[in-house]
Amino acid sequence: MSSKTPAPVTLHAVTKRYGDLVVLDGLGLVLEPGRVTALTGPNGVGKTTVGRLLLGLETPDAGSVTGAQDLRRSAVFQEDRLCAHLDAIANVRLVLDRERRSGSTARATAEDELARVGLEGEDASKPVRDLSGGQRRRVAIARAMAAPSDLVVLDEPFTGLDAETKPAVMAYVRERIAGRTAVLITHDPAEVEFFKARVVRLRRGPGLVV
Numbered sequence: 001m002s003s004k005t006p007a008p009v010t011l012h013a014v015t016k017r018y019g020d021l022v023v024l025d026g027l028g029l030v031l032e033p034g035r036v037t038a039l040t041g042p043n044g045v046g047k048t049t050v051g052r053l054l055l056g057l058e059t060p061d062a063g064s065v066t067g068a069q070d071l072r073r074s075a076v077f078q079e080d081r082l083c084a085h086l087d088a089i090a091n092v093r094l095v096l097d098r099e100r101r102s103g104s105t106a107r108a109t110a111e112d113e114l115a116r117v118g119l120e121g122e123d124a125s126k127p128v129r130d131l132s133g134g135q136r137r138r139v140a141i142a143r144a145m146a147a148p149s150d151l152v153v154l155d156e157p158f159t160g161l162d163a164e165t166k167p168a169v170m171a172y173v174r175e176r177i178a179g180r181t182a183v184l185i186t187h188d189p190a191e192v193e194f195f196k197a198r199v200v201r202l203r204r205g206p207g208l209v210v
Ligand SMILES: Nc1ncnc2c1ncn2[C@@H]1O[C@H](COP(=O)(O)OP(=O)(O)OP(=O)(O)O)[C@@H](O)[C@H]1O
Pocket: 018, 021, 023, 041, 042, 043, 044, 045, 046, 047, 048, 049, 050
């Protein structure tokens, strides 16, 4: 029996337009399987757009994205996108796979993930709309890590975390994404260094292949 290595996630000459604005113009990009690729570059250059293409939330106007559609995918978006009326534990439980979600240990699993980002006790048990922005961010991170995903898109995930919390949360993410293919969108060279990421710097203009 032969085990086949999945094809790497690849953007093939992808063009993406919004009206008259050409955001990506023939971008070629291969993600190294099991590694972190850091996407950097100026505001508006198209980093989030690449993330959305990888997640299947956008489709290219030309070119194609391959290798991603059959992967289980999770994300931290720039906005938290949590279920506001549910508590942090319930938000994390929603993404657990079927066995873990329905079992008696589901709550404990969610609590463990949230404890890793410093959310415990009362804070983990009230509607997330009543948490602070930084606390909601931590729930969004725990949710993306708890999801049984193969491909993780992290769009400026650590924005808004306080200086005391950030190192522990970054260490948690590094541990939890080990072995998964990940894209980290960031403006912070310290984050690139911390994740030992391959850096891809987007620029405007046609034909960038990285
Ligand atoms: N849904 C949309 N409709 C119209 N224009 C859009 C849409 N989404 C993004 N854009 C535009 O596409 C360009 C690229 O946006 P994108 O969010 O991908 O950039 P970015 O590199 O992630 O920027 P930042 O560093 O500021 O987060 C911007 O000019 C933005 O205004």
